[in-house]
Amino acid sequence: MTTIKTAHILCVGTELLLGDIVNTNAAFLSQRLAQLGICVYKHTSVGDNPERLKAALSEALSDADLVITSGGLGPTYDDLTKETVAEAFGLELELDERSLGIIRSYFERTGRVMTKNNEKQAMMPRTAHVFDNHYGTAPALAVSSSDGQKTVIMLPGPPGELTRIFDEEVAPFLRERSDSVLVSKNIHIFGIGESAVEEKIKTIMTTSENPTVAPYCKEGEVRLRVTAKAHSEDAAARMCDGVIEQILGSEVGRFVYGIDCDTLERALVDKLHEHALTLCTAESLTGGLIAERVTSVAGCSDVFFGGCVTYTNEIKHALLGVSEDTLARCGAVSCETAMEMARGARERLGTDIAVSATGFAGPTGGTDQTPVGTVFIGVSTKYGEDFCKLTLSHMRSREYIRTVSASNALNMALLAVKKLTKS
Amino acid sequence: MTTIKTAHILCVGTELLLGDIVNTNAAFLSQRLAQLGICVYKHTSVGDNPERLKAALSEALSDADLVITSGGLGPTYDDLTKETVAEAFGLELELDERSLGIIRSYFERTGRVMTKNNEKQAMMPRTAHVFDNHYGTAPALAVSSSDGQKTVIMLPGPPGELTRIFDEEVAPFLRERSDSVLVSKNIHIFGIGESAVEEKIKTIMTTSENPTVAPYCKEGEVRLRVTAKAHSEDAAARMCDGVIEQILGSEVGRFVYGIDCDTLERALVDKLHEHALTLCTAESLTGGLIAERVTSVAGCSDVFFGGCVTYTNEIKHALLGVSEDTLARCGAVSCETAMEMARGARERLGTDIAVSATGFAGPTGGTDQTPVGTVFIGVSTKYGEDFCKLTLSHMRSREYIRTVSASNALNMALLAVKKLTKS
Numbered sequence: 001m002t003t004i005k006t007a008h009i010l011c012v013g014t015e016l017l018l019g020d021i022v023n024t025n026a027a028f029l030s031q032r033l034a035q036l037g038i039c040v041y042k043h044t045s046v047g048d049n050p051e052r053l054k055a056a057l058s059e060a061l062s063d064a065d066l067v068i069t070s071g072g073l074g075p076t077y078d079d080l081t082k083e084t085v086a087e088a089f090g091l092e093l094e095l096d097e098r099s100l101g102i103i104r105s106y107f108e109r110t111g112r113v114m115t116k117n118n119e120k121q122a123m124m125p126r127t128a129h130v131f132d133n134h135y136g137t138a139p140a141l142a143v144s145s146s147d148g149q150k151t152v153i154m155l156p157g158p159p160g161e162l163t164r165i166f167d168e169e170v171a172p173f174l175r176e177r178s179d180s181v182l183v184s185k186n187i188h189i190f191g192i193g194e195s196a197v198e199e200k201i202k203t204i205m206t207t208s209e210n211p212t213v214a215p216y217c218k219e220g221e222v223r224l225r226v227t228a229k230a231h232s233e234d235a236a237a238r239m240c241d242g243v244i245e246q247i248l249g250s251e252v253g254r255f256v257y258g259i260d261c262d263t264l265e266r267a268l269v270d271k272l273h274e275h276a277l278t279l280c281t282a283e284s285l286t287g288g289l290i291a292e293r294v295t296s297v298a299g300c301s302d303v304f305f306g307g308c309v310t311y312t313n314e315i316k317h318a319l320l321g322v323s324e325d326t327l328a329r330c331g332a333v334s335c336e337t338a339m340e341m342a343r344g345a346r347e348r349l350g351t352d353i354a355v356s357a358t359g360f361a362g363p364t365g366g367t368d369q370t371p372v373g374t375v376f377i378g379v380s381t382k383y384g385e386d387f388c389k390l391t392l393s394h395m396r397s398r399e400y401i402r403t404v405s406a407s408n409a410l411n412m413a414l415l416a417v418k419k420l421t422k423s
Numbered sequence: 424m425t426t427i428k429t430a431h432i433l434c435v436g437t438e439l440l441l442g443d444i445v446n447t448n449a450a451f452l453s454q455r456l457a458q459l460g461i462c463v464y465k466h467t468s469v470g471d472n473p474e475r476l477k478a479a480l481s482e483a484l485s486d487a488d489l490v491i492t493s494g495g496l497g498p499t500y501d502d503l504t505k506e507t508v509a510e511a512f513g514l515e516l517e518l519d520e521r522s523l524g525i526i527r528s529y530f531e532r533t534g535r536v537m538t539k540n541n542e543k544q545a546m547m548p549r550t551a552h553v554f555d556n557h558y559g560t561a562p563a564l565a566v567s568s569s570d571g572q573k574t575v576i577m578l579p580g581p582p583g584e585l586t587r588i589f590d591e592e593v594a595p596f597l598r599e600r601s602d603s604v605l606v607s608k609n610i611h612i613f614g615i616g617e618s619a620v621e622e623k624i625k626t627i628m629t630t631s632e633n634p635t636v637a638p639y640c641k642e643g644e645v646r647l648r649v650t651a652k653a654h655s656e657d658a659a660a661r662m663c664d665g666v667i668e669q670i671l672g673s674e675v676g677r678f679v680y681g682i683d684c685d686t687l688e689r690a691l692v693d694k695l696h697e698h699a700l701t702l703c704t705a706e707s708l709t710g711g712l713i714a715e716r717v718t719s720v721a722g723c724s725d726v727f728f729g730g731c732v733t734y735t736n737e738i739k740h741a742l743l744g745v746s747e748d749t750l751a752r753c754g755a756v757s758c759e760t761a762m763e764m765a766r767g768a769r770e771r772l773g774t775d776i777a778v779s780a781t782g783f784a785g786p787t788g789g790t791d792q793t794p795v796g797t798v799f800i801g802v803s804t805k806y807g808e809d810f811c812k813l814t815l816s817h818m819r820s821r822e823y824i825r826t827v828s829a830s831n832a833l834n835m836a837l838l839a840v841k842k843l844t845k846s
Contacts, residue, residue: 017463019453020639023446027466030442030767040440041475045449045466052464059482116811216443281711281732286703287718288711293734295710296785298821308731309714315729315772319742351737363721397722 002148004177007038008060012072012081014047025070025155025162037180037229038066048078057088058141061150066174071157075117082123082141085152089145090127099130099139105135118378131169135161142173151177180229182332183236187247187258188225188267190411192255194222200251204243220404221264248336257414264410265293271417272303272353279413281307281357282320282345284332284377289406290357305349310341320344323415333358333370335387339379344378352420354380355413361401362394379412380421388412425571427600430456431483435495435504436580437470442768443716446728448493448578448585455589459488460603460652474596480511485574489597494580498540505546505564508575512568514548516799522553522562529560543804554592558584565596574600603652604661608683610647610670611690613834615678617645623674643827664688680837687833688716694840695726695776702836704730705743705779707755708798711779712829728772733764743767756781756793759811761801769803770821775843777803778836787818796830802835804843811835 009026016023026043033040041064046056053072053330060067072081084091100122107114121138124130131140138156145151153170155162162197194217198205204405205213211228224247228239232409248256258267272279281291291307294300308319313332318320321344323338338358347355359375366372372390390408392401432452438444456463464487469475472482495504503769512679530537538661544561547553555562561579568574578585591735598604617640622626628636634651637653649669651662671679681690695702704714714730716722731742736755739745745760745766753759761781769777776810782798789795798816802808813831815824 004719011466016450017453017467018457019455019463020451020637022450023466027439027442027445032442034441038444040471041447042479043439043466043468047464057463092735104602214443231594283711285718287707287716287723287727288714288730288732291711292709295708295712295732296825300710301734301788304710304734305744306732306734307711309711309729311718311724311727311729318771319731320731353661365724382504399719403718411551415827 002065002177003179004038004151004174005179006064007033007040007068008067009043009062009067009217010056010060010067011041011043011045011157012069013045013046014049014054016045016071018045018301024159025157028159028163029068029166030069032171032229033068033174035182036171036174036178038174038178039180048072048080050084053080053084054088056279056414057084057152061088063289064149065423067150068155068246069152070162071115073121073140073154074157075115075120075137075148081154085143086125088384089125089143089152091127091143093123093279094126094227095119096122096124096128096130096139099124102134103137104130105178106134127212129173131173133161133165135164136172140165140169141168142170178253180231181233181236182227183233183240184225184227185237185240185244186246186254187226188261188264189222189224189252189255190257190264192222193217193250197222197224197252197255201247204246204250206294208243213243213247219400220407245416247302247376252360257411263293264414268410268414268417269294269297269300269303271414273299275417275421276303277353277417277420278303278305278419279353279355280305280345280349280351281409282341282354283309284311284316284341284356284358285361286402286406286409287311289402290355290409292408293406305351307349308345316341320348331370333360333374333376335376335381335389335419338376338387339380342380343385347415352381353413353416355409355416357405357409359401359405361388361398361405362396363398373401375401375408377405377409377412380415381416383420386412424602425488425604427461427488427574427597428602429487429493430461432463432466433473433479433483433488433490433492434468434580435476435492436468436473446706447582448580450493451582451586452493452589456491456597458605458607459597459601460605461597461601466567467728468619470493471503473503473507474631476503476507477511480507480575484575485509488573490573490575492575492577493585493732496544496563496577496579498543498560502543504577507713508577509548512548512566512575514550514566515548516546516716516811518542519547519551519553519562521544521777522547525555525557525562526560544686552724554588556584556588558587560579562593564703565593565709566833579604580747589609589698602652604656604659605648605650605652606656606663607648608660608667609683610667611645612645612647612678613680613687613688613830615645615664615675616640617799620647620675620678621805624670627669636666636670642823645832650709658731672821679761680834686716687830689690689720689836691837692717692720692723692726692831694837696722698844699726699839700776700840700843701726701728701774702767702778703772703774704763704778704832705777705801706730706732707734707739707764707779707781708784709780709825710734710834712825713778713832716829717831724786728774730772731768734777738766743771754793756783756797756799756800756810759803761799761810762803762808765801765803766808775804776836778832778839780832781829782813782828784821784828787821788822796824798824800828800832800835802839804839809835809839
């Protein structure tokens with residue numbers, strides 16, 4: 001079997017060129033191919049235009065060992081990917097009875113009527129490797145040139161189908177044809193900026209070539225991706241672990257909230273589960289975002305009781321018992337109000353931990369002393385209270401300010417769990 | 424001036440080929456070019472590799488009147504877009520004093536130190552049209568071939584810079600060089616599926632060629648995009664309005680919640696403002712998502728008072744006064760509980776309208792009678808109450824069930840405003 005080292009991703013669909021959809025398939029396929037140790041040279045997107053598709057395919061084939069296409073496998077006359085690839089390799093399409101059976105059963109299962117043109121989707125070159133598609137009607141397939149030097153894998157365009165078929169069927173197919181694997185692990189960091197992270201672990205980042213260490217930042221969070229290349233998954237994983245240990249031992253270590261733990265909210269829900277602790281929320285500027293993020297984690301209902309969104313002073317007083325005096329004296333955006341919100345929520349909802357957020361999300365509002373971007377996060381537990389003040393730029397969007405505030409609240413709750421379980 | 428009719432989008436950056444970032448720039452540029460009446464032939468993404476960038480540029484130039492590049496304009500040695508384009512057109516780079524001044528003042532304004540290599544970013548071909556970049560250090564520029572037949576516009580890669588420079592500087596530049604404009608208007612529809620919409624206005628959709636009518640659907644919502652091409656913006660807008668009126672007069676009309684109104688939550692906040700009505704929320708399975716979506720709309724604080732996230736029976740009783748008898752007899756996921764949640768929230772928070780949601784978001788939970796995907800939405804106003812039951816497939820993701828539930832709640836609140844203001 002010829003080893004596949006390089007790839008070209010060719011996406012087909014006029015909706016891409018109109019900007020109606022963002023091409024998430026190219027990013028997904030690139031990530032997966034990198035993990036398989038296959039180097040992606042180029043992405044190309046063309047419309048449902050036979051001539052331009054043919055030219056793009058021929059260019060892609062001259063470029064790389066493997067071409068992965070997405071889209072153009074539907075039942076209608078303008079779906080031409082399979083026909084174009086077959087022509088390029090000089091192959092005929094024939095009815096594939098097995099694929100036809102799968103399409104028929106898909107229609108039966110979803111209670112829809114199969115029309116005549118769906119049969120077109122079961123036409124395959126005889127030498128094709130057919131991947132089963134349980135998520136739609138377009139079968140996916142791989143076709144190779146007669147000398148085995150070039151392979152084209154054709155996948156349906158809808159991301160829900162493409163990603164699942166790739167992980168279930170295409171990845172094992174490619175693993176057999178690649179000579180190395182890449183393993184990536186993510187270190188999740190909160191509470192320190194990207195440049196400060198880089199400065200503190202500069203030596204590790206610049207001297208480590210395999211694994212590589214690459215930083216990514218997004219709305220107040222930093223992620224370090226450690227990627228190792230080796231001949232087996234185990235060996236690559238072990239190489240990653242070595243570098244991760246170094247980073248955990250560095251000055252950055254105390255800002256790490258997890259390894260491959262997906263999100264702050266998942267890390268928090270996991271920690272609450274681990275220690276059988278319960279949480280509630282009291283939100284002003286975040287308007288429900290903290291609770292929404294916690295409840296986006298399946299299984300949160302054992303550890304999350306609920307929360308209050310208190311957008312007015314009256315409701316802060318009525319639902320959470322924030323004193324009218326505090327609101328009048330210190331204002332709704334103050335450390336005092338944040339603390340009373342957290343305390344009130346914890347007492348009324350009866351949880352171990354409560355976290356609160358109050359601030360000015362903008363674009364209007366705020367005062368000279370407390371401009372837009374000023375946010376107070378409060379935490380209350382049975383053993384103590386804590387708060388932090390954020391001073392975000394008033395130039396930031398409302399969405400950014402709310403998101404970063406919610407992330408800080410989740411992080412404060414996570415730190416509270418750690419404190420509670422130490423004491 | 425040569426008219427620009429066709430374009431090729433060329434994105435530069437190894438992070439695209441690694442799948443580290445999704446290429447939103449290509450979709451953004453495609454949408455904007457379509458609005459300008461410029462047809463996009465192809466998207467290409469290449470890494471920071473001089474040879475492959477050169478080849479991709481030469482191919483793009485052979486293809487289309489206009490090439491728009493994104494990325495590769497940074498200060499480091501591997502940022503090569505400008506150099507490669509200048510070489511293709513046989514142009515020299517010279518220091519552009521005006522650009523250097525803008526870069527200097529950017530560094531002063533953001534309080535950062537300008538390093539020597541940033542000067543590279545002020546090197547321009549003498550014939551370049553320079554677009555000001557107030558959002559970063561990489562100037563954007565347009566360069567044309569000596570015969571004026573081909574133009575390359577180079578934009579920085581970060582979407583926050585690219586989108587703003589495009590709208591402020593590049594769009595006017597291209598408008599002068601395009602012979603027609605496209606105007607699109609969106610009809611926002613809720614409460615009816617895509618295929619039902621298509622069936623009801625089939626004649627309008629298939630007979631109308633200019634404007635075109637194209638449906639898009641996303642998590643329970645349908646959007647019809649009406650797009651007209653004409654020689655002026657006014658003429659195109661009038662053509663759109665004609666078709667929109669036809670659609671509003673059709674059977675689909677009563678499901679339309681707005682024209683170009685962005686989102687359900689914005690339509691709701693606008694309607695509440697218009698009629699000086701106030702809203703609160705009571706959420707179980709949506710966990711704060713309804714409140715979060717309402718409060719994502721700037722200026723909502725006049726009409727939104729707050730809400731409760733009640734994830735346990737105890738909290739439903741304590742915060743909203745849902746009776747223990749109802750919870751025991753009908754269960755937390757029931758029409759009765761949804762109604763008591765809405766009623767309790769409205770009375771306790773003192774608003775004109777309250778909306779509630781309770782259901783099973785999955786993946787676990789649910790019973791034989793009320794499986795995952797069963798959701799009850801309740802609405803309470805001073806003049807009456809209403810509810811609806813959703814039966815979403817238990818195969819749907821937790822995220823989908825929560826999102827569609829929140830959308831239905833927002834829509835129920837919107838209908839309540841309409842009813843209240845009619846009576």
